[in-house]
Structures are given as structure tokens and as C-alpha cells.
Amino acid sequence: MTSDDRPAGTRRGRRNDPERRGRIIDACLTVIAREGVAGTSHRKVAAEADVPLGAMTYYFDGMDALLHEAFTRFATSISARFEARMTAAVDVQSARAAVVAIILEDVFGDDRDLVLSHELYTLAAREPRFRTITSAWMARSRAALELHFDPETTRMLDALIEGVTIHRALDAEPRDPREVELAVTRITRT
Known part of the structure; x- marks a missing residue:
């Protein structure tokens, strides 16, 4: 399949994951419940959501934005x-x-x-x-x-x-x- 044959919205080598943003928010709540706000980091949330760390900054403009959406x-x-x-x-x-x-x-x-x-x-x-x-x-x-x-x-x-x-x-x-x-x-x- 060539790059022109890929469905719209997908990137080469990665499948489209429309639920990723929601999973990150849910993972953030899980990490907060386990570690508290002070113990919550992008790295921990990404690991809990099973997403690459770089996905965090793609979806959220920082930890405050993620915390605001999660809460x-x-x-x-x-x-x-x-x-x-x-x-x-x-x-x-x-x-x-x-x-x-x-x-x-x-x-x-x-x-x-x-x-x-x-x-x-x-x-x-x-x-x-x-x-x-x-x-x-x-x-x-x-x-x-x-x-x-x-x-x-x-x-x-x-x-x-x-x-x-x-x-x-x-x-x-x-x-x-x-x-x-x-x-x-x-x-x-x-």
C-alpha cells in the first residue's frame, strides 16, 4: 500500500487511534488516584495510557491542561x-x-x-x-x-x-x- 492509498488521518507506520486522547485523560485520573497530583507526571500518565511520551504534548499544552481536562x-x-x-x-x-x-x-x-x-x-x-x-x-x-x-x-x-x-x-x-x-x-x- 503506498502512502497515497492510506486512509485519511493516518500516518505512515502508525494506526489511527481515535481513543488515544480519552485514554490519556482516564490514565491521568488513575495516576492521580494512585500517586496524587504532586506525583503525576507526563511520563507516568503516558505509561499508564500505553502511549508514546510525545503523544502527551500533541494532545495537551502541558500538565495543567491535562489536569484540568481530567478533573x-x-x-x-x-x-x-x-x-x-x-x-x-x-x-x-x-x-x-x-x-x-x-x-x-x-x-x-x-x-x-x-x-x-x-x-x-x-x-x-x-x-x-x-x-x-x-x-x-x-x-x-x-x-x-x-x-x-x-x-x-x-x-x-x-x-x-x-x-x-x-x-x-x-x-x-x-x-x-x-x-x-x-x-x-x-x-x-x-
């Missing part, structure tokens, strides 16, 4: 789960149950999500340009909650979700899930 993907996926729970609720009782499920099951569903969330929070606290991600995340959360609750209650619930989830994840002692139900009921009582 945006992460926050968007968490927000989508949150929105799905709240959209499925049909009344105040099911909305309360959805908030409890978000806290107990969704927000930091596993250790990976917990670590990624804390890494994002820490980065956003130090680097204002990453606050656009956390601000968008909080805005989506509040919009989903406002499907069922007034703005003041929504702000309290949003803070409760973040705070209780962090406490439950980091507490050395297991907590009774009924505490979450009680807190949500108290905040949402009209």
Missing part, C-alpha cells in the same frame, strides 16, 4: 450520577431518599473517587484556575437539588452532602446510616 471529566461524571438520582425523585420523600443515597453510595462511591475529590479540592484551593471545575460541580449539584428543594435548603443540603461524605469516608469508626437520614430529614423539614 473536568471526573467532576462531570460525579455530577451526572447526582443529577440522575435527583431527576428520578418524584416527590419530597423520594428526593430525601435520593440525597441519602447520594451521600451513602454515589458521591464518593469508592476510595478512588474519594481520593480524586480531595486531590481536586486541594488543587482548587491552591490554584484558582481549577476553581472553575469545583464551581461548576457545585452549581450542577445545587441545580439538581433545586428540582425538589428551595435555594436556602439546597445550599444546606449541598454542604451536608460534602461534609457528611467526607466525615464518613475518613472516620475510623463506622457510622450508622440512619444519622444521614436524620440529618437530611431535619434540613428538609418545612
Whole structure:
């Protein structure tokens, strides 16, 4: 096959890999979860994504751009789960149950999500340009909650979700899930 017979968008000796950029972003999240932001490098992400190191600069203008895209993907996926729970609720009782499920099951569903969330929070606290991600995340959360609750209650619930989830994840002692139900009921009582 001559170079003129190659499909458009392919280079000599390399197959077209339309999923490469996405794999790099996913690999970045994996490395952050394992090593933290401070331990994440182009070299480690490239190895995790199984791509040549040079591919990193082809797709991203530096580590900040990669981190921004990776954390945006992460926050968007968490927000989508949150929105799905709240959209499925049909009344105040099911909305309360959805908030409890978000806290107990969704927000930091596993250790990976917990670590990624804390890494994002820490980065956003130090680097204002990453606050656009956390601000968008909080805005989506509040919009989903406002499907069922007034703005003041929504702000309290949003803070409760973040705070209780962090406490439950980091507490050395297991907590009774009924505490979450009680807190949500108290905040949402009209």
C-alpha cells in the first residue's frame, strides 16, 4: 500500500487511534488516584495510557491542561450520577431518599473517587484556575437539588452532602446510616 492509498488521518507506520486522547485523560485520573497530583507526571500518565511520551504534548499544552481536562471529566461524571438520582425523585420523600443515597453510595462511591475529590479540592484551593471545575460541580449539584428543594435548603443540603461524605469516608469508626437520614430529614423539614 503506498502512502497515497492510506486512509485519511493516518500516518505512515502508525494506526489511527481515535481513543488515544480519552485514554490519556482516564490514565491521568488513575495516576492521580494512585500517586496524587504532586506525583503525576507526563511520563507516568503516558505509561499508564500505553502511549508514546510525545503523544502527551500533541494532545495537551502541558500538565495543567491535562489536569484540568481530567478533573473536568471526573467532576462531570460525579455530577451526572447526582443529577440522575435527583431527576428520578418524584416527590419530597423520594428526593430525601435520593440525597441519602447520594451521600451513602454515589458521591464518593469508592476510595478512588474519594481520593480524586480531595486531590481536586486541594488543587482548587491552591490554584484558582481549577476553581472553575469545583464551581461548576457545585452549581450542577445545587441545580439538581433545586428540582425538589428551595435555594436556602439546597445550599444546606449541598454542604451536608460534602461534609457528611467526607466525615464518613475518613472516620475510623463506622457510622450508622440512619444519622444521614436524620440529618437530611431535619434540613428538609418545612
